[in-house]
Amino acid sequence: MYEDKPPRRFHPVYLFLAVPYLAWVWVPFYNRIEPQLFGIPFFYWWQIFGIFLTAACIVPVYLHQEGRGK
């Protein structure tokens, strides 16, 4: 039985996890055709790029946690 403890001290590496959400939150930024890539409008290739960005942003947090032996 326990009451919730105050959260552990915040480490700045966790800010990486906010990056993918920022990439998607402002729709007018990516709701456009130009610049195109291989004939693919920006709207589509930006979001496909966003998937790679999401995976890449998790990596530093993963390394941080593994380094602390969690």
Added chain:
Amino acid sequence: MNTTTIVVFLTLFVFVALLGLFGSRWRAGDLSQLHEWGLGGRSFGTLITWFLLGGDLYTAYTFIAVPALMFGAGAAGFFAVPYAALMYPVLFMAFPRLWSVAHRHGYVTAADFVRGRFGHRGLALAIAVTGLVAVMPYIALQLVGMQVVIAALGLDWAVHLPLLGTVSVPLLAAFLVLAAFTYTSGLRGTALIAVVKDILVYITVLAAIIIIPSELGGYDKVFSAVPPQQLLLPPAPEGSLGAGFAYVTLALGSLLALFLYPHSVTGLLSSSSRHVIRRNAIVLPAYSVALALIALLGYMAMAAGVKDMPEYAAGFKSFGNNFAVPALFLHMFPAWFAGLAFAAIAIGALMPASIMAIACGNLFTRNIYKDFINPNCSPQSEARMAKLIAFAAKLGALFFVLELQTAYAIQLQLLGGIWICQTVPAVLLALYVRLDPRALLAGWAAGVGLGTWMVWELGFKSSTYPLHIFGLTVPCYAAVSALLVNLVVSWLLTLILRATVGTPVRDETTAADYA
């Protein structure tokens, strides 16, 4: 109807069926124990979990419905991409905690965790019932995916059966295969099938994104076939946040709900350690890339003009836009490769349907049968019960598909997503914060009631309910607005209960259990 296509399809299908049936011998465990049958003995490493969760989350219905949405509605259907990407930071942070606490206390379902964390049977029952009701139409939709493929293959061989009426023989055969291997092998057989299924899916996607655009004259030709007003989200009209807001809330609500579905929990808890889940949060997005490319198949189907071809008219008439991808494959691929692609979709229906049925078995047995009907049942009778319920769930889904219109399954699936989202405060948030269980139950009821009412108001045609706030129109996914109300109710009631009657804490978990 092409013989080569059918032969390739059947060969792959039979191979997979045998693999599933003999899957029980792989890393054999004592299948009379529920966690052995229903969680594969919690033994799956990074690679198998990758295949299993990939096959579990990206189902055949996804592969048919997402491009169908793009084919019909254009850019708005692409919300599946932010949904399938942004769920991974959540998976990475929260679900290793669920794995740890479940491992420590032997939890098999999300409702097990809720019962342990809150010591409140009513709340655990509400979570279990939400899961069961939400996952049933999902199984039915997998069978719909199967029907589309069977129709595309031209296997229209039907018999009359008592009680069920006219039944397609291929669908019945697929159902029997599904039921047999789920019963005998549990999650082990499903994991083996997932490996084959995912390899076939990746081969199909790679071939599709290389061969089809080059035949159509490049990606610029594909995108120029899309009507300009569908290529982007429409700009927001005056006094409204517009389609962009709906797009983002759809992604947000869907991603919060996804890992709380019973079949996701089953897949996650079957991994052998919390590290496996964390690593998978990094490598699972490979499936999201495949999903994004599959979504674009909808545009390729537009560019190929399959809708106006007389040979596919019957398919579009029966299945609507869901026929776009099968028609595209038939039109663009050589016959043998179309057989392989259809096998990928059909097995992609079979495999998640199996996990969903297993999850139903786990949920019903643990949180309804054991908690309310027969508390003293032995581990053997627990496992036997789960196997029977898994079978009943599939039979129910088959009945659903045969007797009711597909439209009902789609509407229920829409509602299911909204309902599952209302378990966020009691499951996902409970990994961090413990609110009062009575408050959570009230919040859940408010969220489910409000969400259902909004979709009913929309005539079950959409799940984006326009809110009017100070003269501003906010088109918001009903799951998200209902969840906000749910959170506010849960939070306020917790404060009130703590200040007045006090809250006894019956929590069998400790802070160390989550690490």
